[in-house]
Amino acid sequence: MGNAATRCSNCDYLVTADTIDNNKYCPSCGSEVKLPQLPEKEVELMGVAKLIEDILKELGKDVRLARDGANMWSVKAGSAKVKISYNPENYFVAGDAYLCQMPLDAQKIKPLYQFLLQENNKPSGLVLSCVKIILY
Numbered sequence: 074m075g076n077a078a079t080r081c082s083n084c085d086y087l088v089t090a091d092t093i094d095n096n097k098y099c100p101s102c103g104s105e106v107k108l109p110q111l112p113e114k115e116v117e118l119m120g121v122a123k124l125i126e127d128i129l130k131e132l133g134k135d136v137r138l139a140r141d142g143a144n145m146w147s148v149k150a151g152s153a154k155v156k157i158s159y160n161p162e163n164y165f166v167a168g169d170a171y172l173c174q175m176p177l178d179a180q181k182i183k184p185l186y187q188f189l190l191q192e193n194n195k196p197s198g199l200v201l202s203c204v205k206i207i208l209y
């Protein structure tokens with residue numbers, strides 16, 4: 074049956090077909106996980122998707138574990154999880170990494186915003202943004 078395996082997005086535990094709980098849950102933390110469906114044989118990749126996987130391989134990543142779906146990958150770089158996606162309609166390749174959570178101390182949010190805006194003003198090809206802000 075091959076070795077279907079995936080990393081739990083919550084606790085990073087390597088879940089395999091042998092260890093998955095109830096065919097649905099991470100045995101370590103109980104989060105819902107989905108094992109990739111292994112195709113009969115490796116799908117022949119072409120074009121940009123192949124180029125992205127070639128680059129990931131060169132970086133020492135296991136591309137079969139990195140695959141998150143068609144034209145989607147996620148890899149770890151240090152403590153950051155980087156999500157890579159390719160949109161074949163507009164040829165856009167995007168890499169997203171969650172770097173930190175918003176500070177709980179509201180007074181610290183304004184300086185963080187100022188830092189983000191300053192960094193975004195630099196021509197680096199990177200854009201910093203907030204995905205969701207939870208204020209308590």
Ligand SMILES: [Zn+2]
Pocket residue numbers: 081082083084085086099100101102103104
């Ligand atoms: Zn887990």
